[in-house]
Amino acid sequence: xxxxxxxxxxxxxxxxxxxxxxxxxxxxxxxxxxxxxxxxxxxxxxxxxxxxxxxxxxxxxxxxxxxxxxxxxxxxxxxxxxxxxxxxxxxxxxxxxxxxxxxxxxxxxxxxxxxxxxxxxxxxxxxxxxxxxxxxxxxxxxxxxxxxxxxxxxxxxxxxxxxxxxxxxxxxxxxxxxxxxxxxxxxxxxxxxxxxxxxxxxxxxxxxxxxxxxxxxxxxxxxxxxxxxxxxxxxxxxxxxxxxxxxxxxxxxxxxxxxxxxxxxxxxxxxxxxxxxxxxxxxxxxxxxxxxxxxxxxxxxxxxxxxxxxxxxxxxxxxxxxxxxxxxxxxxxxxxxxxxxxxxxxxxxxxxxxxxxxxxxxxxxxxxxxxxxxxxxxxxxxxxxxxxxxxxxxxxxxxxxxx
Ligand SMILES: *Cc1c(COP(=O)(O)O)cnc(C)c1O
Numbered sequence: 001x002x003x004x005x006x007x008x009x010x011x012x013x014x015x016x017x018x019x020x021x022x023x024x025x026x027x028x029x030x031x032x033x034x035x036x037x038x039x040x041x042x043x044x045x046x047x048x049x050x051x052x053x054x055x056x057x058x059x060x061x062x063x064x065x066x067x068x069x070x071x072x073x074x075x076x077x078x079x080x081x082x083x084x085x086x087x088x089x090x091x092x093x094x095x096x097x098x099x100x101x102x103x104x105x106x107x108x109x110x111x112x113x114x115x116x117x118x119x120x121x122x123x124x125x126x127x128x129x130x131x132x133x134x135x136x137x138x139x140x141x142x143x144x145x146x147x148x149x150x151x152x153x154x155x156x157x158x159x160x161x162x163x164x165x166x167x168x169x170x171x172x173x174x175x176x177x178x179x180x181x182x183x184x185x186x187x188x189x190x191x192x193x194x195x196x197x198x199x200x201x202x203x204x205x206x207x208x209x210x211x212x213x214x215x216x217x218x219x220x221x222x223x224x225x226x227x228x229x230x231x232x233x234x235x236x237x238x239x240x241x242x243x244x245x246x247x248x249x250x251x252x253x254x255x256x257x258x259x260x261x262x263x264x265x266x267x268x269x270x271x272x273x274x275x276x277x278x279x280x281x282x283x284x285x286x287x288x289x290x291x292x293x294x295x296x297x298x299x300x301x302x303x304x305x306x307x308x309x310x311x312x313x314x315x316x317x318x319x320x321x322x323x324x325x326x327x328x329x330x331x332x333x334x335x336x337x338x339x340x341x342x343x344x345x346x347x348x349x350x351x352x353x354x355x356x357x358x359x360x361x362x363x364x365x366x367x368x369x370x371x372x373x374x375x376x377x378x379x380x381x382x383x384x385x386x387x388x389x390x391x392x393x394x395x396x397x398x399x400x401x402x403x
Contacts (some may be wrong), residue, residue, distance in 0.1 A: 014390025016198065020263045021258065026070060037257040037306055053282055067245050071253040075181070075260050076228065082197050082263075083210060085230035087237075089244045090256060094193065094213020094247035095121050097227030101189050101211050102126065102158060102242035108134035112158045113151040114184070115172055117165035117371050119293040122191060126160060142172040143303065145180065152184045152238075162191035163310075164318040167313060167319050167355040167366065167379040168372045169194070169294045171303040174310055179205030187235070198270040199313045206281040208318025216346030217316065219262045220269050269348060269384055273316035281318045283391050289328065289402045291321035316347060319379045326375035329354050330399045333378070335400035337383060338393040345381035348391055353379050 005392065007215030011023050028036050043052035043062045053059035058185040062068055090257045091097040102125060106112065114126045116139040126137045140147035142161045159181040163172040189209045190202040196217045203208050212218060228251075229240060244250075251259075274297075280296035293300070296307035297314020307314065322328040333341050333352055341349040343358050353359060355373050365372070 004102045008144070012084075016082055017267045020078065020266060023081035024349070026074055026077075027255075027397065028231040029334060031094055033184070034283075035071065035074055036258050037253060039253050040069070041065050053199070055379055065253065066248050066250045069250075069253045069256070070250050071260070072256040074098070075256040075263075078260065078263055079197070079212075081232060083230045084203050085210065086233040088228055088230040089236065089240055090214075090259075091227040091229065091244075091249045092117075092251055093190075093225040093249075094215055094254075095125075097211045097213070098122050098189075098191060099125050099129075100240060100243060100247070100249055101209050101229045102130070102160060104186070105187065105239045106130065106135045106157050109155060110135050110157040111153045111155045112137045112160060112198045113156055114147060114159070115161035115165070116140060116161075116367075117142060117168065117170055117188075118160075118162060119166050120362060121192065125355055132204075133308040142177075142235040143174065145176050148177055148180055151387070152180075152186070156184055158189055159186050160189045160191075162194060163200075164194045164296055164315055164317070166194060167317075167353070167359065167377065169296055169301075169315060169317060170372075171306050173294060173306055174200075174202055174205040174207055178208075182206070187313075190315070193316060193346070194317060195311060196266075196270050196316065198267050199274065199315065200311045206312055208232070209358045214259050214262075216275075216344075217266060217270055218259055218265060218346075219354040220346055220348055221262060222344065222347045222349065224258050226251055226255050226259050233294055252311055261363050270316060271313075272384045273382050275311040276302055276384075276390060277316050277318050277380075277382040279387050280316050280391060282393065283394070284320050285317065287398060289322060289324065289398045291323045293321075294319040297403060305356070317379060317381050319377060321374055322376040322378060322398075322401060324376060324401060326354075329376050329378050331403075332397045332401035335397035339380070345379075347381060348386060349379045350383035355379055 009034050042064050054061050069135050072090050078163050080088050138151040161172045164341050181188045187208040190207045193216050194211045209231040212228050278297050281298050284290050284293045295318045339350040339352050343353045356375050360373050
């Protein structure tokens with residue numbers, strides 16, 4: 001099947017689960033059930049004329065796997081269907097995706113406004129890397145629309161944020177911030193990892209570009225790194241296309257194949273993880289060793305109303321504070337028997353992390369305080385185990401932490 005024929009096999013009227021099982025599938029002449037893994041660097045042409053036509057863009061087809069590859073293409077198409085995006089570029093990691101989504105559209109003299117609460121490496125990209133190229137960045141409290149407004153300059157090109165944020169699960173109003181960006185001629189880049197494409201659709205809410213670390217819920221089984229940037233065909237043609245081809249952050253076909261299989265089960269996993277997270281958040285809310293419980297699906301969340309409006313569920317992560325501080329948090333982690341200590345998230349296996357001493361250790365104490373990352377804060381990524389077992393594990397570990 002040629003690339004153009006394959007594009008016609010759309011499926012945009014399907015539900016999300018159907019899209020994730022069938023979307024983008026391109027069968028070879030053998031009619032395989034599971035997606036084929038095209039582990040090849042380049043492609044052979046029937047003639048010199050065919051090679052010329054391919055390079056001229058007169059004939060559709062693959063040229064070199066740094067540009068595009070059939071297995072990677074299936075992954076991109078499936079993600080486009082799910083996200084309602086016209087086009088996408090899959091990348092080797094979530095950070096390759098974020099760095100490309102921002103880096104491909106700014107030049108010296110431009111300005112970026114970003115929410116302060118960001119995944120550590122994302123914050124490094126906007127706060128350290130971009131300014132080293134003469135691209136200024138203003139960090140704001142993403143929850144406060146007035147701060148976004150005040151930060152805008154004539155040379156502002158990009159608004160960048162994640163919602164919910166890592167690790168305190170604060171929300172940014174995608175619709176409000178996107179309209180402000182558009183009034184000021186800026187594009188909106190959203191890192192949608194924490195929400196997942198199952199629970200939140202930023203493009204529908206007004207964002208222009210969505211990035212994922214596919215390493216998280218998309219693989220969902222702890223195997224490989226991956227990332228993707230999705231947007232309109234126009235934006236990709238004008239900004240990302242050349243940048244992507246010539247800087248080479250391409251996804252390995254093998255990892256694309258693993259991620260395609262991950263997508264098939266993602267709605268089942270994310271739904272289960274979200275339901276269990278809600279149960280865990282409720283359980284924690286009543287516990288005497290626990291202070292704040294941060295979960296967008298709880299009515300006690302300060303932005304509960306916004307969560308209801310822009311998300312289809314509460315998140316697969318729960319953060320909470322142990323009133324006993326860092327010592328209690330460490331005792332809690334060390335006492336867990338099922339839940340593993342890991343900075344990763346979105347996995348089938350439940351994981352716990354202590355942000356102050358791991359993912360956010362490079363921030364200054366003042367920056368951590370500003371983000372609400374206290375010594376007693378713990379972040380749980382809830383997996384697909386039986387929720388009764390998870391609550392039992394948390395319960396015995398909290399008891400151990402309080403002793
Ligand atoms: C993990 C993560 C990233 C980076 O993804 P990698 O695949 O590890 O490069 C970016 N943003 C968020 C919110 C993440 O959780």
